[in-house]
Amino acid sequence: MxxxxxxxxxxxxxxxxxxxxxxxxxxxxxxxxxxxxxxxxxxxxxxxxxxxEDPDKPGISDEEPLPVFRQVRDEIRVYCRCFLSAEVGINL
Incomplete structure (x- = not known):
């Protein structure tokens, strides 16, 4: 983060x-x-x-988690922006 x-x-x-x-x-x-x-x-x-996707789920190799954490972090950011825009009219 x-x-x-x-x-x-x-x-x-x-x-x-x-x-x-x-x-x-x-x-x-x-x-x-x-x-x-x-x-x-x-x-x-x-x-x-x-x-x-759960970046901490079993089966993810030791090399794999950081890119998955970054991807999910960025997806959550986009989702939150879309949610706030649609639900309360806030555009970030």
Whole structure:
């Protein structure tokens, strides 16, 4: 992410169960396996799913992950821009 000037050094990864009871306007799942295995957020007003390849999935060789991470990062960027434009009229 630093390659595209996004600093994640102070971010953490939390287990999704921590947020199951929270009230969300929108929950967006993005993993290629999440649509079938991601928990339901019962108080979310809306829940959407978009498939992105999991760059950390089993079977990817040690040489392969970095290009896949970059590809998925860039696909997520494009998706978010399109989503924001279509849903709330924000063009980045």
């Amino acid at each position: 630093a390659e595209v000037e996004i600093d994640l050094s102070s971010d953490t990864s939390d287990h999704v169960d921590r947020y199951l009871g929270d009230d969300f306007d929108l929950v967006l799942t993005v993993c290629d396996a999440a649509s079938g295995s991601c928990p339901v957020f019962p108080v979310a007003k809306r829940q959407l799913h978009h498939d992105f």
